[in-house]
Amino acid sequence: MTDLASSGTRRTGGTAASNGRGLTGLLLVSAPVALLGWLIIYPIFNAIARTLVVQTETGTAFSVDTYVRFFSDGYALANLWLTLWVTAVCAALLLAICLPLALYLRFAKSRVAGVLQGLALFPMFVPSVILAYALIRTIGPNGGVDLVLNALGLPKINSPYLTPWGPIIGLVWDNIPLTTLMLVAGLGAVSDNAVEAARDAGARPLALLRHIIFPQIGNAMLVVLSFTVLSIFSAFTLPYVLGPASPEMMGPFMQRTFSQVMDTRMAVTQAVISFLICAVFGAFYVRSIAKNREARR
Template sequence: MKTDPQTPHGARGAASRAPAAPGRTRGFVMALPPILLIALFIGVPIVLALGFSFGFTGGLNHTISVIGQNVHEAHGAPTFGAYADLFSDSRFVDDLAMTVTVAVVSTSIVIALAVGIGLYLKFAGGMVGKVLSALAVVPLFIPVVIASWAILGFYSADGFLRSLAAQFGLGFPVFSFTIVTVVIGSVWTSLPFATLLVTSGIQAVPQAMIDAARDAGAPFIRVVASIVVPMAGVPIVIATTFTAIGILGSFTVPYFTGPNSPNMLGVAMSNYFSAFNQPQQAVVMAFVVFAIAAGIAAVYVWANFRSAKESGAV
């Protein structure tokens, strides 16, 4: 097709860009349904819950404010009464401390195990490495409820470990309904995803760089600290953030295996909402967990941005 030499260059450019507008509109319309769905079923409830935590009890929050107990109402300006009420409660402070402790300890153990398995696969491999990696993902195929009950029975007063120790005249501590079983259950449920992500990142480290460091006389610790971990740093950070956020908001494991008090905030929210009939305090707990998770998610966003920058996408 020949271009008319009399047609101005600007007119030809405008004509070539004209079909782009309908394409953008069509793409926006196609993406609109899921956006509206998320806004309707996630965004609106979050906004309502945030307003309810600050004492706005009108509109869609009216019914729950009438039914609930110890509800702080805003008179024109937002009120922080529910937040002050909750943070002055020693039970909530203990629950918050336990939640953060379990998240930190469990995440540290999960990442340490995942990195250890990844390093073994990278440097040793063989049948033992394959068995370790296979065992690490087994919890992925076992429901959390079943695993929680199994862990609870395994460490109970008449469980396997105490029964085995009794055969030799020894005693073994009872871990059921303690923070120890919560940590064990959290590690069990979080290990598969972290192992898959971390081992894939470690396996992606070029073997040539490791061999060059070894040829230069670098010991194993130096190779791991200076080459493997920095190059696999982004997958490790992503696995850490996902694990921490998942443990932070967990419910099933602490509900079945943890103590009655203190407990993790996931269980405490349920108790405040249903058993204590204090929905406003439960919502405040949810936003406290959200604030902590948002701080962890910021690290995840930074890791993704760094990964994209290194790949040249940014």
């Protein structure tokens, strides 16, 4: 923090505060910061407080009983594990699919690349509930894929519908655009000159990837990873419609605990636990942004 402060005062033409720009800047950010405080920060602390403070006959008391219940409940833990597993599998699949795609989009100059980019962005504009029903129709039992296979005299696929793979396929498809966009943006930092210089020096594609490209997009990959983890961890529609009845992912589990079991305190506890796990990945993201800023100064 001291670095940031000192670099601010080093600007030419006096300090930001002395020429009145500081106030304008603060005013400009005050609205989003106030919104953030009101709609995000306050509810977080409110939620944490609601899980920890209980009203008893003798007054308010501190209690972690819902957390103890959550972590000693095999059913809830199975749901948490499934969510972590689905998130990990999705993140791995997304990187495996989107990295080659982003590399191609970054370095290809042809017309086909433009078309491909459009296609890669397409899932962004399909609401997940539409996607869920479309997937039931295609890769669901006796769906489109089965009809084609049947016409060719091949056996039916083992449908992922109502298994954990159902939501995984949907979530990966749904997250391709954002992941690709972020990776392409990260690859923008890799200069053509560096790549060509390495090629001239006789670097093979793999060496190029390892020594020139990867070191420069490490940050972007970290951002991608944290973003996908955050969005997949909180997924609701696709696990709800495509996933198995049990174990449930945290999204449907929280909703059910809240509205069906009507155990709001437990639902909030589940939310806090999910939030803490997501916060770890959020911290990665914030750290990488901060690092980026410092590097640019």
